[in-house]
Amino acid sequence: MVSKRKERTVIVGGGHAAGALLTALLQKKYQHEVVLVGNEPHPPYHRPPLSKNYLTGDVDQESLYLKPRSVYENAGHQLRLGVRVEQIDRDSSTISLSDQSRLQYDRLVLATGSHLRHLNAPGADLNGIHYLHDIADSEVLREQLVAGKRLVVVGGGYIGLEVAASANKKGVNVTVLEAAERLMQRVTGPEISAFLYDKHRGAGVDVRLNTAVTGFEAGDQGHVAGVTLADGSTVPADIVLVSIGIIPETALAKDAGLPCDNGIIVDEFTRTEDPAILAIGDCTRHRNLFFEKMQRLESVANAVDQARTAAATLMGEEKPYDSVPWFWSNQYDVRLQMVGLSQNHDQRVVRGTPEDKGFAVFYLREGCVIAVDAVNLPLAFLVGKTLVQQRRTINPELIEDPDTELKSLVNGRLQS
Amino acid sequence: MGKVTFIEHDQTEHVAEFKAGSSVMQIAVDSAIPGIDGDCGGECACGTCHVIVTNEWFSKTGTPGNEEEQMLSMTPERASTSRLGCQVVLTDEMDGMTVHLPEFQM
Ligand SMILES: Cc1cc2nc3c(=O)[nH]c(=O)nc-3n(C[C@H](O)[C@H](O)[C@H](O)COP(=O)(O)OP(=O)(O)OC[C@H]3O[C@@H](n4cnc5c(N)ncnc54)[C@H](O)[C@@H]3O)c2cc1C
Ligand code: FES
Numbered sequence: 212m213v214s215k216r217k218e219r220t221v222i223v224g225g226g227h228a229a230g231a232l233l234t235a236l237l238q239k240k241y242q243h244e245v246v247l248v249g250n251e252p253h254p255p256y257h258r259p260p261l262s263k264n265y266l267t268g269d270v271d272q273e274s275l276y277l278k279p280r281s282v283y284e285n286a287g288h289q290l291r292l293g294v295r296v297e298q299i300d301r302d303s304s305t306i307s308l309s310d311q312s313r314l315q316y317d318r319l320v321l322a323t324g325s326h327l328r329h330l331n332a333p334g335a336d337l338n339g340i341h342y343l344h345d346i347a348d349s350e351v352l353r354e355q356l357v358a359g360k361r362l363v364v365v366g367g368g369y370i371g372l373e374v375a376a377s378a379n380k381k382g383v384n385v386t387v388l389e390a391a392e393r394l395m396q397r398v399t400g401p402e403i404s405a406f407l408y409d410k411h412r413g414a415g416v417d418v419r420l421n422t423a424v425t426g427f428e429a430g431d432q433g434h435v436a437g438v439t440l441a442d443g444s445t446v447p448a449d450i451v452l453v454s455i456g457i458i459p460e461t462a463l464a465k466d467a468g469l470p471c472d473n474g475i476i477v478d479e480f481t482r483t484e485d486p487a488i489l490a491i492g493d494c495t496r497h498r499n500l501f502f503e504k505m506q507r508l509e510s511v512a513n514a515v516d517q518a519r520t521a522a523a524t525l526m527g528e529e530k531p532y533d534s535v536p537w538f539w540s541n542q543y544d545v546r547l548q549m550v551g552l553s554q555n556h557d558q559r560v561v562r563g564t565p566e567d568k569g570f571a572v573f574y575l576r577e578g579c580v581i582a583v584d585a586v587n588l589p590l591a592f593l594v595g596k597t598l599v600q601q602r603r604t605i606n607p608e609l610i611e612d613p614d615t616e617l618k619s620l621v622n623g624r625l626q627s
Numbered sequence: 628m629g630k631v632t633f634i635e636h637d638q639t640e641h642v643a644e645f646k647a648g649s650s651v652m653q654i655a656v657d658s659a660i661p662g663i664d665g666d667c668g669g670e671c672a673c674g675t676c677h678v679i680v681t682n683e684w685f686s687k688t689g690t691p692g693n694e695e696e697q698m699l700s701m702t703p704e705r706a707s708t709s710r711l712g713c714q715v716v717l718t719d720e721m722d723g724m725t726v727h728l729p730e731f732q733m
């Protein structure tokens with residue numbers, strides 16, 4: 212054979228999706244040269260602990276890493292960390308990097324994740340106003356979480372609530388301000404919202420719903436002293452965390468002329484419009500075979516599953532992405548596991564009660580289970596996963612009936 | 628330091644070293660052993676770290692806790708010595724242990 216340059220696959224971004232892709236490629240013994248270019252100084256890591264046990268100081272930095280860096284490198288993959296990809300030139304199949312170098316690619320995988328939505332309000336630049344997205348953010352915030360201080364969390368989504376729970380554990384006085392009429396409104400139903408509300412209030416967190424933030428009040432030396440509300444009042448604060456969502460990171464793709472619309476548009480094989488370029492994880496909006504629509508998801512499960520699909524696509528296998536979305540969140544002793552997307556349900560059935568050790572909400576649409584949110588009840592989560600996957604129609608009375616075993620709802624294959 | 632042997636469904640063997648205090652899932656993932664995913668990073672949330680402990684070692688690892696038991700109860704390849712790898716914290720006593728991996732993770 213003529214010695215020709217080995218084909219090169221470049222991964223842009225070094226987050227969860229990128230890490231899962233490296234793993235899948237090394238397990239599949241992918242023969243191309245693989246180079247990952249990531250902006251952060253760390254190898255791919257788990258972000259979920261950043262608002263949970265890394266924030267409370269219960270685990271160390273190394274335990275966040277998906278794998279030690281050496282594992283990828285021993286498999287021949289290169290990691291160029293702390294380097295940003297500035298531009299993609301599709302005509303010459305090269306990317307320009309922040310260290311002024313250029314890199315040619317045969318296949319390119321965009322795994323650029325997201326950036327944080329910022330609150331544009333008077334005083335938003337004051338010191339002491341934090342955001343949480345990466346290891347550095349979590350470490351800065353952790354230093355501030357000292358017992359007796361006052362933390363105001365703007366946004367009652369899952370990250371805001373996890374931080375509230377972690378800070379509460381540290382003895383910080385926490386207030387959560389949520390503009391909507393209930394917590395986690397975007398992702399869960401009223402029963403779980405109410406349960407979490409009671410849980411946080413019970414722990415001593417001051418949760419305020421229907422509360423719109425208008426700005427921040429300055430104290431000494433440009434440090435934040437309070438959060439101002441639409442009703443004219445002020446909530447005093449030593450520390451503020453703004454947690455109001457993310458925006459998919461599509462700038463590179465957009466500049467390169469790839470179709471983007473609330474995410475880089477990909478098909479069920481993670482392919483963009485350009486056959487040489489794939490995209491995976493939080494940055495994408497994908498054709499979801501399961502929901503038969505375009506869908507953007509922000510979760511580890513989606514990042515990992517899309518990464519595995521991309522690995523198959525790169526290997527020339529046709530393995531479409533058709534997983535049912537799932538998610539988890541930990542707050543205090545509450546382990547919340549969610550499967551499916553509940554938004555379009557027309558009926559909710561509750562299994563157990565919040566007073567029980569565990570309970571779950573089943574979301575139905577036209578009699579079919581489309582999602583389940585389980586609190587400290589993993590069995591309901593897993594049963595739900597099967598029911599959603601199989602688009603199972605189920606008699607709601609059976610779900611409610613404590614004498615019907617949860618497992619019996621899925622008669623068939625998965626039952627042991 | 629100790630060693631654990633992982634046997635894949637197709638009988639391929641892998642040996643991973645450990646320091647006491649890490650989990651069975653973590654050492655397998657750190658060594659990129661196929662057949663164990665550990666997607667949630669050890670939060671007992673995903674069920675993709677199922678291992679089947681060999682009988683003679685099961686007394687060392689102990690039995691699953693309540694939530695782990697619920698997770699395991701839905702895995703198709705459930706055995707009487709099944710554990711979630713992320714919930715098994717390795718001790719020096721487990722040096723030399725062998726665990727089997729199921730054909731499919733959840
Ligand atoms: C605090 C927190 C808690 C969370 N908790 C949970 C949870 O409990 N469960 C759950 O399922 N999900 C959780 N998530 C979400 C989950 O972490 C994300 O869905 C997941 O990380 C997405 O992976 P990704 O690779 O697509 O993006 P990311 O992990 O965000 O990685 C993208 C990476 O690309 C880099 N990058 C971007 N542009 C460039 C460029 N031009 N050049 C080089 N590098 C670039 C970024 O610096 C970043 O490192 C949490 C997220 C956060 C922040
Ligand atoms: S790693 Fe997710 S359950 Fe063990």
